[in-house]
Every structure is written in structure tokens, then in C-alpha cells.
Amino acid sequence: LPIATGVIEGACRDLIKDRMDITGARxxxxxxxxxxxxxxxxxxxxxxxxxxxxxxxxxxxxxxVLYLDGVPLMKRLLYARCSTTAPTTLPITV
Structure with a gap:
């Protein structure tokens, strides 16, 4: 079976060599x-x-994790700090 080495080499050149041979790149x-x-x-x-x-x-x-249950983590932490039990949801204030 003939192997299409030219096609494979062209793909390698396009995918690898051109990118890795950029001047000044390390x-x-x-x-x-x-x-x-x-x-x-x-x-x-x-x-x-x-x-x-x-x-x-x-x-x-x-x-x-920051918005678990729709309540921002910082609000949950602040509420827990101010009370003995933190609710799973906070009342909406306007």
C-alpha cells in the first residue's frame, strides 16, 4: 500500500513546524x-x-461554589457570622 507521506508531512509542517519555528520563541x-x-x-x-x-x-x-443555592458566598458567610444559624436563602431587601 502506498503511504501518503507528502500529505502527512504537509500536515505536520502546518500543525507543528510553522508554529514552533517562530523567530525568538522559546x-x-x-x-x-x-x-x-x-x-x-x-x-x-x-x-x-x-x-x-x-x-x-x-x-x-x-x-x-460562590453562588451555591443562588446566594453569594460572601452574603452567606456574613449572615452566618451575625447569627447562630444561617438560612439556606436570604430575605430579599429593596
């Missing part, structure tokens, strides 16, 4: 691998799906 192994993974997601057309996943993960890590 790459650690981890940094280069991270960039290559992102470029491969972009080139394969999976970028949008990945980015939605990334945003969801970031929200879970950084924001979900």
Missing part, C-alpha cells in the same frame, strides 16, 4: 505540547465543542 516541552493540542483541536474543527467544555469546567471550578 518553548518548554509542556508549553509546546499544550499549544499543539490546541492547534490540533482548531484544525480538526473541534474547537467550539472543546471551548464550551472548557468554559463549563472553569465555571465549576471557580464560580459554582
Amino acid at each position: 518553548w518548554s516541552l509542556q508549553g509546546a505540547e499544550a499549544v499543539l493540542r490546541l492547534r490540533s483541536l482548531y484544525k480538526s474543527g473541534d474547537w467550539h465543542q472543546y471551548w464550551q467544555f472548557h468554559l463549563k469546567q472553569e465555571y465549576q471550578r471557580n464560580h459554582h
Whole structure:
């Protein structure tokens, strides 16, 4: 079977070599691998799906706990500090 090495070499050049050979750029192994993974997601057309996943993960890590039960964490902490029992929801004040 003939192997399409020209096509594969072209893809490697497009995906890897052109990015890694930027003048003045220095790459650690981890940094280069991270960039290559992102470029491969972009080139394969999976970028949008990945980015939605990334945003969801970031929200879970950084924001979900802050607004648990719809009440901001700081309000829950302040209310708990001022009373012996903190309610699960706070009264709405206008």
C-alpha cells in the first residue's frame, strides 16, 4: 500500500513546524505540547465543542461554589457570622 507521506508531512509542517519555528520563541516541552493540542483541536474543527467544555469546567471550578443555592458566598458567610444559624436563602431587601 502506498503511504501518503507528502500529505502527512504537509500536515505536520502546518500543525507543528510553522508554529514552533517562530523567530525568538522559546518553548518548554509542556508549553509546546499544550499549544499543539490546541492547534490540533482548531484544525480538526473541534474547537467550539472543546471551548464550551472548557468554559463549563472553569465555571465549576471557580464560580459554582460562590453562588451555591443562588446566594453569594460572601452574603452567606456574613449572615452566618451575625447569627447562630444561617438560612439556606436570604430575605430579599429593596
